[in-house]
Structure formats: structure tokens, C-alpha cells
Amino acid sequence: MALPHGIVHVEQLAVEGKRVFVRVDLNVPLTKDRRVGDDSRITAVLPTIRHLIDRGARIVLGSHLGRPDGQVKPELSLEPVAARLAELLATEVVLADEPAGDGARKVVGDLREGQLALLENLRFHPGEEGNDDAFARQLASYCDVYVNDAFGTAHRAHASTAGMVRHVGVKGAGYVMAKEIDVLSRLLGDIDRPYLAVVGGAKVSDKIEVLDALLERVDAIAVGGAMANTFLTAQGKQLGKSKVEGDKLAVARNFLRKASEKNVTVHLPHDVVIAAGIDAEETRAVAIDAVPADQMALDIGPATIETYRGAVTRARTVFWNGPMGVFEKPRFAGGTFAVARAMADNRLALTVVGGGDSAAAVVQAGVADRVTHVSTGGGASLEFIQGLELPGIAALAAP
Ligand code: ADP
Ligand code: MG
Numbered sequence: 001m002a003l004p005h006g007i008v009h010v011e012q013l014a015v016e017g018k019r020v021f022v023r024v025d026l027n028v029p030l031t032k033d034r035r036v037g038d039d040s041r042i043t044a045v046l047p048t049i050r051h052l053i054d055r056g057a058r059i060v061l062g063s064h065l066g067r068p069d070g071q072v073k074p075e076l077s078l079e080p081v082a083a084r085l086a087e088l089l090a091t092e093v094v095l096a097d098e099p100a101g102d103g104a105r106k107v108v109g110d111l112r113e114g115q116l117a118l119l120e121n122l123r124f125h126p127g128e129e130g131n132d133d134a135f136a137r138q139l140a141s142y143c144d145v146y147v148n149d150a151f152g153t154a155h156r157a158h159a160s161t162a163g164m165v166r167h168v169g170v171k172g173a174g175y176v177m178a179k180e181i182d183v184l185s186r187l188l189g190d191i192d193r194p195y196l197a198v199v200g201g202a203k204v205s206d207k208i209e210v211l212d213a214l215l216e217r218v219d220a221i222a223v224g225g226a227m228a229n230t231f232l233t234a235q236g237k238q239l240g241k242s243k244v245e246g247d248k249l250a251v252a253r254n255f256l257r258k259a260s261e262k263n264v265t266v267h268l269p270h271d272v273v274i275a276a277g278i279d280a281e282e283t284r285a286v287a288i289d290a291v292p293a294d295q296m297a298l299d300i301g302p303a304t305i306e307t308y309r310g311a312v313t314r315a316r317t318v319f320w321n322g323p324m325g326v327f328e329k330p331r332f333a334g335g336t337f338a339v340a341r342a343m344a345d346n347r348l349a350l351t352v353v354g355g356g357d358s359a360a361a362v363v364q365a366g367v368a369d370r371v372t373h374v375s376t377g378g379g380a381s382l383e384f385i386q387g388l389e390l391p392g393i394a395a396l397a398a399p
Contacts, residue, residue: 149174
């Protein structure tokens with residue numbers, strides 16, 4: 001595995017007997033009765049934790065959960081997460097009742113080799129998101145070695161992702177972080193062509209920077225989702241009641257002009273699946289010129305699926321962000337799942353999925369293990385592929 005910018009992999013760190021702080025992303029969904037709804041973020045960091053347990057490190061885990069905004073919110077305690085983690089590892093996980101302070105210090109001080117403690121929700125303290133130096137120093141005082149395995153928060157300059165790192169002598173990337181950096185940096189380097197980006201989702205405004213950055217690298221872009229509606233409207237199509245960003249038509253037109261100047265092909269839907277609303281029973285596919293005034297475009301249509309499938313199949317590099325339709329409803333999931341399967345079936349290409357909803361769609365389509373990489377970070381992966389510096393990664397690389 002190639003880690004750029006002089007970042008050290010956790011496997012290369014001497015951790016035996018050391019106190020190792022690991023920033024993990026245990027921001028899992030909780031059920032109403034406060035149990036872990038989906039434990040995939042917990043299972044994702046097990047390789048790093050097991051590696052450290054096996055080497056007799058004294059492990060201090062830090063994570064945020066939800067948005068307590070610097071206040072103690074008991075309903076956002078990491079307690080259910082600690083319980084699930086203990087179950088998965090079949091070992092004790094001590095939960096400190098605060099992110100920092102005398103209690104946390106005691107818990108860390110009592111750790112024996114191979115033992116594990118979890119600090120309480122870091123965002124219970126305002127110093128976490130404020131990247132306050134006193135809080136960062138406190139966290140740093142709990143460890144000899146710093147490991148970041150929380151790619152999903154790497155685009156935030158917080159105390160546990162950036163501030164504390166300069167106060168710890170030895171630092172490195174965990175397995176999750178290292179794989180993200182490895183695969184996503186390949187998209188910024190010499191890639192095999194054609195390079196296709198598939199972009200969709202809710203809004204042009206959310207993604208215009210990503211689109212602009214992709215324009216510099218890709219050979220073609222296939223657009224779906226509500227984002228496509230805005231592009232099509234910019235081209236003068238009538239899309240009835242479809243979700244369209246009326247104030248982004250000039251942005252869309254400008255983008256299409258830049259793409260044509262750069263000889264980047266932009267595929268837009270030539271047919272769509274329409275309905276009266278997202279809960280309507282009745283749906284049908286119509287040509288893009290035939291959307292009735294009282295209907296909404298909620299997925300790409302079968303002819304467009306064929307075009308996009310063909311483009312994915314011919315590509316040797318594919319980056320996908322943003323669903324092709326309202327995939328949360330099975331009636332409008334066809335386009336999104338077809339793109340997911342086409343990526344999985346292309347065994348010759350580097351296939352990367354980024355974005356929270358897109359990652360969920362690939363899992364729902366049952367092909368997550370057949371694409372090269374499903375990024376665990378929504379916003380972080382989008383910032384990375386734009387070539388932006390992520391504070392959490394820059395901190396690991398700093399001398
Ligand atoms: P990601 O999280 O992968 O970056 P986004 O958050 O940008 O993706 O977009 C996902 C959302 O876009 C989904 O909730 C989906 O329902 C919505 N969406 C996709 N297509 C349409 C459409 N045609 N009309 C309305 N909403 C759509
Ligand atoms: Mg989303």
C-alpha cells in the first residue's frame with residue numbers, strides 16, 4: 001500500500017506497551033431504545049483495534065456521536081457503542097464518563113497492556129469542535145502514540161483530528177484511514193482511461209465544486225438524480241413538478257459550456273421514471289421531452305440506464321457520487337442499483353463510491369464487496385477527490 005505525504009501506517013509504529021490514542025468514527029445510528037442500529041462503523045475499526053490489542057498496547061479510543069454541540073447530552077452517550085464494541089471484541093471496554101478530566105485520566109492511567117478504554121463523546125466538550133488547544137493538550141496527555149482511523153471526520157480541524165496531533169510525538173494512520181488515502185489518491189494520480197464520473201443526488205449547489213474538480217480529470221460525466229433535472233431545465237426542458245434548483249440554472253449552463261470546451265462528454269437522462277409524487281403508486285417511464293406538468297422525474301429511465309451502463313462498462317476508472325433517483329423508495333431505485341451493479345460487474349476498472357447515500361445504495365444493491373472501494377466518508381471523500389487538503393490527514397503528515 002502506498003501512503004503519500006510521508007504518512008506512517010499503524011503497522012509500522014512501535015506500540016508495544018505504549019498508550020495509544022485512536023481517533024475512531026463510532027458515530028453510529030441509534031435506535032429509539034438506544035441500541036446500535038447499524039454497527040458497520042464499529043466493525044470497520046476492529047482491524048486497527050485488534051492489531052493494537054495483539055501488540056499489548058494500552059488503547060484509548062476517542063469518537064464523537066451525533067451533535068451534542070459542546071454540551072453533555074446523556075442520550076448521546078457512547079455507552080451503547082462501548083457495549084457493542086465489547087461484544088464484538090469479546091473483551092472488556094471501559095467507558096470513561098467524560099471525554100477529558102480527572103475521571104478520564106484515571107481510566108487511562110489504570111489501563112493494562114492489551115486493555116481498551118473509550119472516552120465519552122468528544123463533542124460533549126466545546127473544545128473538540130472548537131479545536132481548543134487546552135482540550136487538545138489534555139487529550140494528548142493520555143497517550144504516547146496517536147493513530148487516526150476516522151476518515152469520515154478528516155475534513156474537520158477538531159481537537160481530536162488536528163489539534164492534539166502536534167502534541168504527540170509519534171503518529172500514524174489506522175487501516176481504514178490508510179485504505180481511504182491509498183485508493184482515493186489513485187484517483188488524483190495517473191489513472192487508467194476512460195475515466196467516468198457518475199454524479200447524482202439532491203442538488204447541484206451541494207456538488208458544484210466537486211463537478212468542477214472532476215471536469216479537470218475525467219473523460220465523461222453521467223448525471224442523474226435531481227441534479228440532472230437542474231441541468232435539463234437549464235437546457236430548456238420542461239420537467240413538470242420535478243425537483244429543480246431554479247436559482248442554479250446559470251451555474252448549470254456555465255458548467256455544460258466548460259465541459260464542452262474541455263471535451264468532457266456530459267451524459268444527461270434521455271428518459272425518466274415519473275410519478276405524481278414520491279409516494280404515488282403509479283409510475284411510468286417517459287422520454288425527457290414528455291414529462292407532464294403535474295408529474296415529477298424520480299429516477300432515470302430504462303434507455304438512460306442502458307447508456308449509463310454502457311459508459312460504466314467501457315470505463316477503466318469510475319468514481320460515483322449521488323444516487324440516480326429517490327432510491328429510498330424501491331419504485332425509484334432501479335437506476336441507482338443498475339449503476340451499482342454495472343460498477344461491480346466491471347472487473348477491469350478501479351471503481352470507487354463516495355457519499356453517504358451512495359454508499360448506502362451500494363450496500364442495499366448487495367455489491368459493496370465487488371467494487372474496489374466504498375468510502376466511509378461522505379464529505380471527506382468529496383473534499384479529497386477535489387484535491388483539497390484535509391486537516392486530519394495533513395496533521396498525520398506534518399513533520
Ligand atoms: P450522497 O449522500 O451520496 O452524497 P446526496 O445526499 O447528494 O447523495 O443525494 C441523495 C438524495 O438525493 C437522496 O435522498 C435521494 O432521494 C435524492 N434524490 C435523488 N434523485 C432525486 C430526484 N429525482 N428527485 C428528488 N430527490 C432525488
Ligand atoms: Mg447525502
